[in-house]
Amino acid sequence: MPKRNLPVLNIQNFKTHFTGQPDFYIKTFQQHKAEHPFVMQPHSHDFYMLMLVTKGTGTHTIELKEYTVKQGSVFFMAPSEAHSWKLSDETQGYILFFNTHFYLMNSKGGNVFDLPLYNPVNKVHAGTLTKKQLPEFIHLMETIKNENIQTSVYQKKILRSYLDIIIQKLALALNINIKSNTAYSTAIIPRLEQLIDKNFIHHSPATFYAEELNMSLQRLNSLTKKTLNKTVADLIQDRMLSEAKRLLAYSTHTISEIAYYLNFNDNAYFTRFFKKSTTLTPEQYRKQIYTTDL
Numbered sequence: 001m002p003k004r005n006l007p008v009l010n011i012q013n014f015k016t017h018f019t020g021q022p023d024f025y026i027k028t029f030q031q032h033k034a035e036h037p038f039v040m041q042p043h044s045h046d047f048y049m050l051m052l053v054t055k056g057t058g059t060h061t062i063e064l065k066e067y068t069v070k071q072g073s074v075f076f077m078a079p080s081e082a083h084s085w086k087l088s089d090e091t092q093g094y095i096l097f098f099n100t101h102f103y104l105m106n107s108k109g110g111n112v113f114d115l116p117l118y119n120p121v122n123k124v125h126a127g128t129l130t131k132k133q134l135p136e137f138i139h140l141m142e143t144i145k146n147e148n149i150q151t152s153v154y155q156k157k158i159l160r161s162y163l164d165i166i167i168q169k170l171a172l173a174l175n176i177n178i179k180s181n182t183a184y185s186t187a188i189i190p191r192l193e194q195l196i197d198k199n200f201i202h203h204s205p206a207t208f209y210a211e212e213l214n215m216s217l218q219r220l221n222s223l224t225k226k227t228l229n230k231t232v233a234d235l236i237q238d239r240m241l242s243e244a245k246r247l248l249a250y251s252t253h254t255i256s257e258i259a260y261y262l263n264f265n266d267n268a269y270f271t272r273f274f275k276k277s278t279t280l281t282p283e284q285y286r287k288q289i290y291t292t293d294l
Contacts, residue, residue, distance in 0.1 A: 006082055006250045007043045011097055023102035024159055026145050029053075029093040042084035042250045047099040048118060049077040050167070052129075052137055056091025060084075062125045064245055064289075072129040074137075074170060076117045080197050081125075082246050094141040098163060105160055116171040127174035137173075140166050188213060189227055192220070192235070200239040203263055206232040241277050244270075248286045255282045 014025050014036055029051070033039065051060075053073040060067045060075055062083045067075070069087060077083060079100075103115075117124050129137060144162045147155065170176075195209050209232055210217040221231050228235070240262065247258045259270035274282050 006246055007038070007041075008046055008080075009039075009043055010046045011099055014097070023099045024148065024156075024163075025095075025097040026141070026148050027095055028145070029091060029095055032095045040085070042082065044080060044082040045077065045097070046079045047097050048079065048103075049075070050096040050117075050170075051075040051093060052096075052141055053091065053093040054134065054138060055093070056088045058085060058087035058091060060087075060126070063242065064249060065125070067126040070128070072131065072134050074127045074129060074174070076124055076126070078118050078123070082250070084250075094138075094145070096141070096144070096163075096166075102160065103163065105156065115167050116176050117167055124174075124176055127170070127176070129173055133173050137166070137170070140169070188215075188220075188223055192224070192232070196236055196239050200236055200243070201261075201263055204236075206236065209236075237273075237277070241274070244274055244282070245285070248282055249289045255286075258282070 011023060011025050014032075027035070051074065053069055053071060053075075055071055056069060058069040060069050060073070060083065062075065062077060063081050067073070069085070069091070140162070144159065144166065147158055147162065152158070191213060192209055195212055199208070206221070207217050210220045213220060217232065224230055224232055224235060230238070244258065244262060247253060247261070251258070253261070255270070256267055259267050262270065264270035264273065271281050274280070274285070278285060280288065
């Protein structure tokens with residue numbers, strides 16, 4: 001069985017001598033790249049990321065979709081999402097990481113998915129601030145960065161408050177509207193996505209996820225259709241396709257090895273599955289990716 005060539009990083013990979021709270025990280029992009037050169041290779045995270053570009057050009061590819069990088073670009077990533085970038089040498093800005101534990105500190109009934117830019121129903125990966133808007137967010141990032149090296153007893157709570165402020169202000173600046181959903185559905189959907197991410201390779205049937213969530217498949221499908229306009233089976237297929245694309249794009253494994261890793265009975269079955277969703281065979285897709293040179 002092939003190993004995933006795409007590293008999955010956690011915040012502890014970025015700890016040097018002292019970087020503030022253990023579940024929170026912020027640096028200028030220049031510092032980040034210099035101290036951790038491995039980030040310039042394709043990878044994914046098990047935490048949330050916010051990136052603000054203040055200078056430079058290039059491209060940032062998130063989940064195999066390419067975005068233009070320029071002054072004012074802002075990027076958002078949730079756990080398990082993969083990315084890579086090609087940036088000019090003069091690129092400057094800020095990188096901020098936080099994990100679920102940090103966001104939910106001492107929270108009762110809180111949900112990280114309530115955040116407008118990381119809500120699975122209203123998922124956003126990129127936006128652009130105007131020249132007029134940019135100074136406010138540079139100031140916020142500098143303030144957060146400076147707070148992160150303090151040692152006050154209130155540091156953690158202050159950082160947590162600033163995190164909410166910058167995310168909510170970015171949502172306003174980028175005119176990101178939160179889709180209306182019941183509290184119940186916004187609690188169930190993230191749990192379902194986490195279950196799928198953990199079990200999709202085993203081709204677990206939709207009924208498995210309904211049972212894990214203690215509800216009927218009919219009820220779960222009703223929630224996913226209303227919230228995401230997809231059935232549970234659709235979501236499982238989407239995650240399988242996403243992993244297949246990552247392996248084709250970022251690994252050197254053969255098509256047979258990838259099919260085996262994803263638990264397809266044979267190459268023909270894997271090819272039919274892939275072509276039905278993309279209109280391309282795995283070989284054609286890999287050739288296309290290499291041609292565009294992600």
